[in-house]
Amino acid sequence: MTALSTTEIAEIVRLYSTLSDMDKAPSKYILKSKKNTLPGPWRASRKRRGSTPGQQAAERLFMTHGQAAQSPDGNRIAECVCLRLLKEYSQSRNRPKDCKGKILPIPQAIVHTYNRIKQLVEDSWVIQDQTNLVLVTINDTTVACW
Template identity: 70%
Template sequence: MAGYLVSLNRTITALSTKEITEILRLYWSLHAVDRSPSKYALKCKKNVLPGPWRASQKRSGSAPGQQAAERLFMTHGQAAQRPDVHRISECIALKLLKEFREARNRPKDNKGKIFPIPQSIVMTYSHIKQLLEDCREVLDKTNLVLVTVNNTTVSSW
């Protein structure tokens, strides 16, 4: 499954009928554990302390850099996860890592500069994730959801 998703054309904006059929076939040939819906652990829970008059008290000062560290794990307002949270996401990230070890295989920017490995993985992974999210048939017939990743989570993985 991961191999097929990584091999998709990186310039397309939507999946063809043939590609959708193949994704559905591969999905249903996966082990039941991989087909089950993902259960994500709570990354952090912010405690709200009740104050007088039912107003919450402000948290007593945070550690320096705490908010900045929390922002690192956010992508467009969504909490980013490490790729190893979900087996299919991890397989896709591993295949991309293997492919992008050589600089000639990595994407380039407008000026021809080669992107670093984590950024290359995030860009390609996000494109695959977007293709799957834009396909109504894949969403309706499968529980296939790739986790959100960013440069920080990929680098720490």
């Protein structure tokens, strides 16, 4: 599938209009870590925990092609899509296959299909103009931990 049909677009816009105001509001991203400063004139500990500055922050982020991935439960719409895909892919015969013909594991299958849905929604000008629908970025690690 390369694009959404006009009936699918109309259905997405209709369903979006029935959402509660809380679900229509933009996502608020949580602060993954807070830098604690120590009291004193230099405000730094004598012993650094990481080998390079920012190493711990980089390790805490789940990176996906340069974008920080979010957990699916951070956004109710994304969580509903992932739950629907989880239900669909509970049986291996329903899961997509990789380029070698092997059936993908459940987290990879969810991420693969979710990213296709996300791209279709982002490519539709009508959906972008009439709704504030944003699907967050997820990856295998965040789905497996979810």
